[in-house]
Amino acid sequence: MPELPEVHTTVKGLKKFIIGKTIKSVWSDFHIGAKYNNKENIKNESYLKKFKELVEGTRIKSAERIGKNILIHLNNKHSIIIHMKMTGNLVYDKEVKFVHLKFTLSNNKKLILSDMRKFASITISPTIELQNHERISKLGVDALDPKLTSKKFFECLYNKRGPIKSVLMDQESIAGLGNIYTDEILWESGVHPLSHPDKIPETKYKEIFKVMKKILHFSIKQGGDSKSDYRNIFGEKGNFQNFHKVYGRKSKKCPKRGCSGIIKRQTIGGRSAHFCPKHQIMYK
DNA sequence: ACTAGCCCCTGGGAGC
């Protein structure tokens, strides 16, 4: 379940090892992009053919992250867009299971997309049209965009409908947060996940914003979260799962100092939310 | 236009 820190960690690795390399060849078994039978995706044989034609022989210029998406910019004015969804991993020059896409690079090393559940999506777009691409254009401001101020953060969220947990996870409000980080952020901010966005005071949004940045930066320092399947490009685990305060800690004691609450798990917006019913205040 | 809920997958864990 790669979220912002995990995608960030992967892209950091890509930047270090694949920039400047030429992609000699592309291989895929078609068994990926489970959701995208009728869309532009390499599960479709003719799309893979087109993808290969565009990609083979080009040089990798740069890599970046937007929300949970990985962009790999090529020197032929095209960019590969990868979303790892739940169990996708990009690994460099390493034997792994569940290989569905393989790039052989000019140094004869391989960049591999491994994905147990085959949900990952890979597509390609002219670089100049990226901003209008359906996968990119709808995204809200990136959670770690330096231009995202506390005030902007508040303005992006307070008038949205639905529980704050779902609004934070909605990539169209703020891009990059998923289930684990929203649980952790709301726990530390002391905000109940079912709170109504328009009832949370602006000062509280300031705190959520601060906590969000702190937790995301901390997780990046830890190499991301590997409670589930995430691995960096060397196939190594991150450490953030060892610092979870609420996620995956149902029925355990709330770790906040002086709080005697018991962590509760409840489905919110179709996802399992973990929170402390005692110190996380419900604004409604 | 909006939204709740289903679905794409498969490994791992719980329960029997």
Place this chain on the structure above:
DNA sequence: TGCTCCCAGGGGCTAG
């Protein structure tokens, strides 16, 4: 030990 069932959750899609 081995079988069955349920769960993980990003996000596209569809029915209401």
